Amino acid sequence: xxxxxxxxxxxxxxxxxxxxxxxxxxxxxxxxxxxxxxxxxxxxxxxxxxxxxxxxxxxxxxxxxxxxxxxxxxxxxxxxxxxxxxxxxxxxxxxxxxxxxxxxxxxxxxxxxxxxxxxxxxxxxxxxxxxxxxxxxxxxxxxxxxxxxxxxxxxxxxxxxxxxxxxxxxxxxxxxxxxxxxxxxxxxxxxxxxxxxxxxxxxxxxxxxxxxxxxxxxxxxxxxxxxxxxxxxxxxxxxxxxxxxxxxxxxxxxxxxxxxxxxxxxxxxxxxxxxxxxxxxxxxxxxxxxxxxxxxxxxxxxxxx
Numbered sequence: 001x002x003x004x005x006x007x008x009x010x011x012x013x014x015x016x017x018x019x020x021x022x023x024x025x026x027x028x029x030x031x032x033x034x035x036x037x038x039x040x041x042x043x044x045x046x047x048x049x050x051x052x053x054x055x056x057x058x059x060x061x062x063x064x065x066x067x068x069x070x071x072x073x074x075x076x077x078x079x080x081x082x083x084x085x086x087x088x089x090x091x092x093x094x095x096x097x098x099x100x101x102x103x104x105x106x107x108x109x110x111x112x113x114x115x116x117x118x119x120x121x122x123x124x125x126x127x128x129x130x131x132x133x134x135x136x137x138x139x140x141x142x143x144x145x146x147x148x149x150x151x152x153x154x155x156x157x158x159x160x161x162x163x164x165x166x167x168x169x170x171x172x173x174x175x176x177x178x179x180x181x182x183x184x185x186x187x188x189x190x191x192x193x194x195x196x197x198x199x200x201x202x203x204x205x206x207x208x209x210x211x212x213x214x215x216x217x218x219x220x221x222x223x224x225x226x227x228x229x230x231x232x233x234x235x236x237x238x239x240x241x242x243x244x245x246x247x248x249x250x251x252x253x254x255x256x257x258x259x260x261x262x263x264x265x266x267x268x269x270x271x272x273x274x275x276x277x278x279x280x281x282x283x284x285x286x287x288x289x290x291x292x293x294x295x296x297x298x299x300x301x302x303x304x305x
Contacts, residue, residue, distance in 0.1 A: 003294055005261050009043025009069050010036055010271040011215070014245070014282040016049050017274070018072075019115070020238050024277040029060070035283045037064040039290065043268055045106070046071035054099065068100040069268045070157070070213065076118075077141025078111035078134040078165065090145045098152040104213045104268070105149055106187055107156050109138055112165040115235055125233060130165050138165075139178035146183030157187035157213040162195045163234030169198035176207055186210040190251060191217025191243050191272065195224070201255050214260070214269035216293070218249030238274060245273040245285045247292030257296040 015032045017023030029049040036044055044066055051057040061068060073093045076082040090105075097105060110116035112128040120128070130138065146156040158179075160172045172193075176186065188211045193200040204211070220242055227237045246253050260269070271293075273285055 012047030185212035189215040221250035245289035
């Protein structure tokens with residue numbers, strides 16, 4: 001969208017759930033890419049429905065003028081025994097993204113997560129927070145991975161994320177303090193910041209110099225409140241519909257856009273909803289959200305959906 005001063009793309013998670021597999025599971029990658037093109041957007045992240053064959057993926061993206069901006073990479077650096085195998089996998093991931101023309105790697109620690117940590121059992125209900133040794137190991141692993149990313153012309157952008165050990169504002173602060181700013185950058189996610197208990201605007205202001213990638217996601221306050229009252233875990237919150245696109249939830253994106261524009265952010269910002277497309281059609285919600293976000297650039301705009 002040429003009206004934006006930074007690059008706007010969209011995540012396929014609006015069409016097909018990554019953590020909640022039944023959301024949009026019958027949707028084809030052709031539909032997703034065709035609708036991204038119809039929206040006038042030129043950036044996407046990798047999605048689980050996209051072709052695994054690299055040549056096919058390149059062709060499908062190229063035909064529609066779409067850039068693969070990034071792909072999520074889970075890491076388990078908090079446990080030193082996983083370090084070497086995780087770094088090798090990270091190198092392979094970086095090589096793939098370099099070949100696709102990407103510049104950032106969305107990176108998230110899964111150690112301690114009740115959903116994503118392979119060492120934990122399915123019936124566990126809470127995130128297992130890191131101890132001092134775990135924090136040190138995580139920071140060391142991220143610094144090493146960040147150096148690998150640089151070898152491939154990429155930036156490691158750390159995705160603070162609900163249901164993980166870097167979720168709350170103090171955890172984001174600690175990760176930034178413990179890692180090398182020349183090697184580890186931040187993926188600023190508005191929805192996950194709020195979900196984790198932070199004021200997204202304050203996270204943006206506090207860590208702007210480390211931000212190399214942005215996810216724009218909104219929150220339904222009433223769903224969050226009810227889910228918290230029921231002590232629902234992260235995946236259940238998604239099923240409940242806690243996330244939506246900007247302009248459809250409780251977050252005020254006006255000051256966030258003012259900050260991004262005023263401080264000259266020039267990277268990618270990806271539109272995300274992460275909700276059931278059968279209830280909230282991805283294309284329709286994205287179109288309305290883009291209109292809302294465009295209104296934020298006009299002093300007479302700023303109308304919610």
